Amino acid sequence: MLLKGKQATDFARKPKPSVWAVLAFGEDPGLASDAARALIQAWTPKGTSMDVTTLDDDSIRKDPSLLFDGLEAVSLLGDPRVIRVRTSGDKIAALLTEAIQKGDSRDGYYAARLVIEAGSLQKRSKLRAAAESAQNTACLQLFADDAGDIEQRVQAALKAEGVQITDDALAVFVGDLPGHRTLANSEIEKLSLYARGLERPVEVDDIRALSATDVDHNLSAAIRAALDGNPALVHNALDRLAVAGTSGISILRSLQFETLRMLDAQSRIAAGQSNPGMKLRPPVWQSEWGLFSARLRKWPTKRLMRVMERIYEAEQQAKSGSGSADPVIRVLMNEIARAAELAK
Known part of the structure; x- marks a missing residue:
């Protein structure tokens, strides 16, 4: 059973x-x-x-019994159980497919429920195909929030604290949010904590003050500097991120998201849209479109696809090494900055 977008979110x-x-x-x-x-x-x-056991690709590949024994085991305290699997793709698709098919063979086959988290999956993915075809397994395809969805989430979070936010402050805050949902959630939580007991609407000055030393702004600065072709600014931003303890994988994820957003923009422009900024996720505001379009001219679709390939290569290298991922990330970001610097 395949559900997409809002239907998938509502089902969850x-x-x-x-x-x-x-x-x-x-x-x-x-x-x-x-x-x-x-x-x-x-x-x-x-x-x-709920008794929750979290597993990943490596743990299941090393010991598949962790998955199957976990699904079959009954809590000694009688609590309901969930096996939560985080997978990066089809690395353990055969094992997860087997689990889905067995669990669907009859009601109550397993004592525990199963929830699998994955990144982007193509239609030909074996794991996706298994989930879609199973009768009692749901396949949820989730899409990034648009500006309206994000605004509603921010307003709901502040409403829970009994605080409102001005329209200008909301536009500034949403425009600065990182595209990655986990990072965005963190920013919204920070804003909610800041607003607690404020006893007045959140204003633009509050947003700027809250973000003045924000790690995510350093992250955005590093990504923009690389794509704009400014190696010195890249390394300065990476230094600040290192001091803050930001992981290399988080930097790669943000770079990946921005590259995908630029690919989306290039695709829309090729389809005849002259200024698709507000349709991107997150949107590019009119005041930012000039800088964003200049960046797009440096990075046509073919070059952006190569950046995506290098991101995947860097992630594999970072995860396979025994030392810090920092040198791998710095090399990649420097390569991107130098390429953008030479681009006309």
């Missing part, structure tokens, strides 16, 4: 009772993580706690 909040397993996937892993949390909350009966 209120899953069908007969569904025992869910595959949540999308280009932004943070979306799948949010869906998994919503599912676990929905599956947890009132007055009880």
Whole structure:
């Protein structure tokens, strides 16, 4: 059973009772993580706690029994159980497919429920195909928030604190949010904590003050500097991120998201849209379009695809090495900055 977009999000909040397993996937892993949390909350009966076991590709490949024994085991305390699997693609697709097919063979085959979080999955993905075809497994395809969705999330978070936000402040805050859902959630949480007890609407000056030393702004600065062709600024921003303890994989994820956004823009321009900024995720505001379009001229589609390839290569190199990922990230960001510097 395949559900997309809002239907998928709504299902995660209120899953069908007969569904025992869910595959949540999308280009932004943070979306799948949010869906998994919503599912676990929905599956947890009132007055009880959920016993959650989290597994990843490496742990399951090394010991597949962790997956199957975990699904079959019954909690000693009688609490409901969920096996939460985070996978980067089809590395363990055969094992997960086997689990889905067995669990769908009859009601109550496993004692625990299963939720699988994945990144982007193509239609030909074996894991996706298994989840789509299974009768009692839901396949949730999640899409990045548009500006309206993000604004609603910000307003809802502030409303819970009894605080409003001015329209200008909301536009500034949403425009500066990182595209990655997990990072965006963190920023919204920070804003909510800041607004607690403020006893007046949040204004533009509040947003600027809150963001003045923000790690995510250093992250955005590093990405922009690389794509604009400014190696010195890249290394300065990376130094600040290193001091803050930002992981190399987080930098790669942000670079990947911005590259995908630029590819989306190039595709829209090729289709005849002269200024598609507001249709991108997150949107490029009119005041920012000049700089963004100049960046696009440096990075045509073919070069952006090469950047995507280098991101995947750097991630594999960073994960396979025993030392710090920092040198790998610095080399990649410097290469991108030098290429943009030479671009006409």
